[in-house]
Amino acid sequence: MIAHTFVHAEEQTADLLRLLERHAIKVQPGSVLEAMFLNVFNVSYRKAGELAADRTADIRAHFSDFMGLTELAGQLTRVANMPGFNSLIPHLRLLNAPQPLQNRPSSALDQQSRKIFELLVATWAMNCGGDVELDNPDHSLGDNPDVLITVDGRRWGFACKVLQRFHAEGFLEHLRKGIAQIEASPAHVGAVVFNLKNVLEHNRYWRIVNEKEWESGAEPRFSCFEEPHAPYTLLKSELEAIGTKLREHAGQAPFAGCFTGDKTISGYLLWGHTTSAVLLDGVPTVAGVRCLNLQYVQPVTGWRLDALESLGRAAQTDH
Numbered sequence: 001m002i003a004h005t006f007v008h009a010e011e012q013t014a015d016l017l018r019l020l021e022r023h024a025i026k027v028q029p030g031s032v033l034e035a036m037f038l039n040v041f042n043v044s045y046r047k048a049g050e051l052a053a054d055r056t057a058d059i060r061a062h063f064s065d066f067m068g069l070t071e072l073a074g075q076l077t078r079v080a081n082m083p084g085f086n087s088l089i090p091h092l093r094l095l096n097a098p099q100p101l102q103n104r105p106s107s108a109l110d111q112q113s114r115k116i117f118e119l120l121v122a123t124w125a126m127n128c129g130g131d132v133e134l135d136n137p138d139h140s141l142g143d144n145p146d147v148l149i150t151v152d153g154r155r156w157g158f159a160c161k162v163l164q165r166f167h168a169e170g171f172l173e174h175l176r177k178g179i180a181q182i183e184a185s186p187a188h189v190g191a192v193v194f195n196l197k198n199v200l201e202h203n204r205y206w207r208i209v210n211e212k213e214w215e216s217g218a219e220p221r222f223s224c225f226e227e228p229h230a231p232y233t234l235l236k237s238e239l240e241a242i243g244t245k246l247r248e249h250a251g252q253a254p255f256a257g258c259f260t261g262d263k264t265i266s267g268y269l270l271w272g273h274t275t276s277a278v279l280l281d282g283v284p285t286v287a288g289v290r291c292l293n294l295q296y297v298q299p300v301t302g303w304r305l306d307a308l309e310s311l312g313r314a315a316q317t318d319h
Contacts, residue, residue: 016073068101074318127314157187168249183261231276267296
């Protein structure tokens with residue numbers, strides 16, 4: 001669970017703008033990305049009382065964009081001066097996608113958003129190793145893992161997949177493709193990483209508790225967790241439950257039969273990212289909630305587990 005001050009959010013997004021300018025990437029006028037940059041400053045101004053706020057409005061979408069862009073900016077600027085960052089630039093140009101953020105659902109037709117998930121995974125990986133390489137986002141042949149990185153002398157491959165909905169056969173298809181990409185690649189070891197932004201029940205983490213009254217014109221009252229770590233615990237439980245249900249619906253034999261190669265770990269990673277509200281020092285505070293959950297057929301141990309745990313820590317930190 002990560003909360004950001006408004007000053008920190010403005011700094012992070014300003015740093016991202018400078019990063020894009022440094023690499024001659026323009027924020028397209030009228031784009032969703034431009035609106036999201038403006039939203040960060042508008043939210044800050046409303047909080048400071050410098051802009052009038054509609055007290056009957058549903059603020060969740062604005063704050064989800066606020067948190068999502070701030071956290072994406074943090075991940076990107078953290079690796080901006082690392083060796084190999086130039087390999088991320090083709091993906092960085094895709095930030096003008098219809099939905100660049102990874103903490104909200106996106107359309108099945110938005111292929112660019114899927115590529116931005118690869119960019120996000122690459123930022124995590126760069127905090128764990130070196131010699132990063134990404135599959136070309138414009139001319140991908142689909143025969144390589146999306147991200148290659150060397151960790152402690154071993155070449156890892158990560159195949160990044162976005163589930164559009166809860167569908168066991170779709171899950172198996174993505175899993176098989178990811179495994180095939182890893183097995184045919186130069187990687188020594190690898191894992192398939194699923195983004196569940198389109199499957200998560202985002203409303204569980206931040207609800208309007210008086211929805212009927214709000215629909216009749218009352219001011220909305222938003223849910224807020226008293227325990228700051230409760231949203232993370234809930235997210236981890238939801239990821240574990242989704243993984244279990246997918247395996248059960250797919251069937252244990254077809255699922256286990258996917259893992260016939262020598263390189264891919266006997267399991268997969270599930271990524272969840274959403275927005276919630278928690279009490280911090282007695283004050284309701286908007287917070288980003290992130291979790292990278294490892295699920296497996298056979299236990300992952302030793303240096304493989306060390307590398308995946310390092311990846312998980314990088315996914316939780318952006319500054």
